Amino acid sequence: MIAVDPGLFSSLDPPRLAGARCASCGTVTFPVQEGCARCAGTELAGVPLADRGTLWTWTVQAFEPKAPYRALEGGFTPYGVGYVDLGDVIVEARLLGDPACFEIGMPMRLTLLPLWPGPDGSPVVSYAFRPAGEDA
Amino acid sequence: MSAARAEVSIVGVGLHPFGRHDPALTGMAMGARASRLALADAGVSWADIGYAVGGSNVSGKPDSLVGVLGLTGVPFVNVRNGCATAGVALATAANAIRAGETDLALVVGFDKHERGAFAASPADYGHGDWYGETGLMVTTQFFAMKDRRYLHTHGLSDRLLGQVAAKAFRCGELNPDAWRRKALTEDEIMRARMISPPLTQYMLCSPSEGAAAVVLARGDRAADLCQRPVRLAAAAMRTRRFGSFEVFAPWLPPQVGDSASVDAASAVFRAACVSPADVQVAQLQDTDAGAEIYHMAETGLCADGEQQELIDRGETAPAGRLPVNTDGGCLANGEPVGASGLRQVIDIVLQLQGRAGARQVPRQPRVGFTHVYGAPGVSACTVLTA
Numbered sequence: 003m004i005a006v007d008p009g010l011f012s013s014l015d016p017p018r019l020a021g022a023r024c025a026s027c028g029t030v031t032f033p034v035q036e037g038c039a040r041c042a043g044t045e046l047a048g049v050p051l052a053d054r055g056t057l058w059t060w061t062v063q064a065f066e067p068k069a070p071y072r073a074l075e076g077g078f079t080p081y082g083v084g085y086v087d088l089g090d091v092i093v094e095a096r097l098l099g100d101p102a103c104f105e106i107g108m109p110m111r112l113t114l115l116p117l118w119p120g121p122d123g124s125p126v127v128s129y130a131f132r133p134a135g136e137d138a
Numbered sequence: 139m140s141a142a143r144a145e146v147s148i149v150g151v152g153l154h155p156f157g158r159h160d161p162a163l164t165g166m167a168m169g170a171r172a173s174r175l176a177l178a179d180a181g182v183s184w185a186d187i188g189y190a191v192g193g194s195n196v197s198g199k200p201d202s203l204v205g206v207l208g209l210t211g212v213p214f215v216n217v218r219n220g221c222a223t224a225g226v227a228l229a230t231a232a233n234a235i236r237a238g239e240t241d242l243a244l245v246v247g248f249d250k251h252e253r254g255a256f257a258a259s260p261a262d263y264g265h266g267d268w269y270g271e272t273g274l275m276v277t278t279q280f281f282a283m284k285d286r287r288y289l290h291t292h293g294l295s296d297r298l299l300g301q302v303a304a305k306a307f308r309c310g311e312l313n314p315d316a317w318r319r320k321a322l323t324e325d326e327i328m329r330a331r332m333i334s335p336p337l338t339q340y341m342l343c344s345p346s347e348g349a350a351a352v353v354l355a356r357g358d359r360a361a362d363l364c365q366r367p368v369r370l371a372a373a374a375m376r377t378r379r380f381g382s383f384e385v386f387a388p389w390l391p392p393q394v395g396d397s398a399s400v401d402a403a404s405a406v407f408r409a410a411c412v413s414p415a416d417v418q419v420a421q422l423q424d425t426d427a428g429a430e431i432y433h434m435a436e437t438g439l440c441a442d443g444e445q446q447e448l449i450d451r452g453e454t455a456p457a458g459r460l461p462v463n464t465d466g467g468c469l470a471n472g473e474p475v476g477a478s479g480l481r482q483v484i485d486i487v488l489q490l491q492g493r494a495g496a497r498q499v500p501r502q503p504r505v506g507f508t509h510v511y512g513a514p515g516v517s518a519c520t521v522l523t524a
Binding site: 030062064 | 254255257259260266268273274275279282284286287290331334335336337380387388389390391392394
C-alpha cells in the first residue's frame with residue numbers, strides 16, 4: 003500500500019491523517035504546512051488528526067472531472083465529497099456510503115480509499131470518511 | 139477618503155456579448171472589439187488613452203492588444219485574479235487616475251473558455267497533485283457545499299435555488315446580449331439533471347466566451363465626454379482572511395469566519411460613504427444560484443436568512459426594491475472569467491443612465507453596486523452613482 007501523497011498520513015494502519023499544529027497559536031492545518039495561516043508562525047509540529055468527526059457539509063460529484071482528476075480502476079462513478087469536522091480542524095474529503103443518508107452533523111470515521119495500482123502493483127490509497135455506523 | 143482625491147467616472151462602455159462564438163474568433167479579438175465599442179461610446183480614440191488595464195484568465199496577455207488597437211506606448215497592466223479579475227482591473231485603472239497618471243483610462247477583460255466545467259492545476263494554487271488527482275479540486279463541488287451549509291445554517295429551503303435561477307433566465311429573456319434567453323420555470327430548473335446536489339444544471343453558470351470594456355475619466359473631464367457619466371464612487375479588492383470558507387481549501391479552522399466578499403464589500407461602502415441600504419440596483423457574483431443568495435448577505439444587502447422573504451416578494455427581480463443581476467448575471471450570460479466583472483459594471487451603468495432597454499428598472503436608480511468573487515478567495519466590489 004502506498005499513499006497517493008507521502009504527506010497525507012501519519013500512519014496507514016490504522017489510518018490517521020497527518021496535520022500540523024502551530025507552536026504559537028495552536029492552529030491545526032491539513033496537510034502539514036510550513037507556515038501558519040493564522041499567525042504567520044513558522045514553528046509547526048506534526049500531529050495525527052482525529053479519525054472521527056461530524057459531517058460539516060457535503061455534495062456529490064456527479065460528472066467526471068477533467069484532468070488532473072484520475073478515475074478509480076473500473077472508471078468513473080459519482081462520488082461523495084464533504085468537509086468533516088474533527089474538532090481541531092475541518093478536513094475536505096471523499097465520502098463513502100449512500101449520499102441519500104448524508105446529513106450535516108452525522109458522525110463519520112476515517113477510512114482508506116483505494117485509488118489505482120502503483121508502479122509495483124500494490125494499491126495507491128488516499129483517505130475518505132464514511133458514516134460511523136456503517137461497516138468498513 | 140481625502141478631499142483632494144480625484145473623482146473617477148465611467149464615460150463609455152462596450153460589450154462583446156457573452157456566449158459561444160465562432161471557434162476562429164479569439165478572446166483577444168473580442169477584447170479588441172469591446173475596447174473599440176467603449177472608446178466609441180465615450181467619443182474618444184485609443185490615442186487619447188493614457189493608461190490601460192486588461193484581464194484574461196486563459197486567452198492571452200491583455201497588453202498584446204496594443205498590437206491591434208495601436209502602438210501608442212501607453213502603460214498597460216495585466217491582471218489575473220480569477221473571477222475577480224475585471225473588478226481588480228477596474229480598481230487598478232481608477233487608482234492610476236486618482237494618482238494623477240492619466241485623466242483617461244481603458245479597462246478591458248476577455249476570455250474564451252473551452253466547454254464544460256473549469257479544470258484547475260493544483261500547483262497553481264499551492265496544493266499537491268493528490269488534491270486534483272483524487273477529485274477534490276472542482277469548483278462546482280465548493281459551490282454546492284457552501285450552499286448546503288448556508289441553507290442549512292439559516293433555515294432556507296433548496297427551492298430558493300430554483301427561484302433565483304428562474305429569475306436569472308427571465309432577465310436573460312429581456313436582455314438582447316444574454317446567452318441564455320429562454321425563460322425556465324422553477325419546476326424545470328429543480329427537476330433538471332443534478333450536477334452536485336443541491337445544484338442542478340440550470341443552477342450553475344457555464345464557462346463561456348466574451349469581452350467587456352469601459353473608459354474611465356477623471357471626474358472634471360467626465361461631463362465633457364458623456365451626457366450622463368456614472369461616478370465610480372469606490373472600488374475595492376480583498377483576499378481571504380483566516381477562517382473564511384473558500385474554493386480549493388483542503389482544510390478549514392473550526393471557527394469559520396467571514397469571506398473575502400464581506401471584507402471587500404464593507405471596504406467599498408466605507409470608501410464610498412454609502413450604506414448597503416442605499417443600493418437600488420446590484421450585481422452579485424452568481425457562479426451558482428446559491429452564490430447569489432449568500433452574497434446578498436455577505437455584501438450587506440440583506441441579513442442572513444432574510445433572502446426567502448425578499449425573493450418570495452420578488453424584491454430582487456427588475457421591478458423589485460433591490461433588483462439583482464438584471465442582465466441575467468452569470469447564470470444567463472455564462473462566465474468569461476476575465477470579462478465578467480465588467481459585464482456587471484456595464485449593466486449597472488446602463489441602469490443608472492436609463493438605457494437598459496427592456497430590463498430597465500422602473501424607478502430611476504441613482505446608486506448601484508457590483509461584486510465579484512473568485513478562487514482561491516478573492517473579491518472585488520464597486521459602488522457606482524448617477
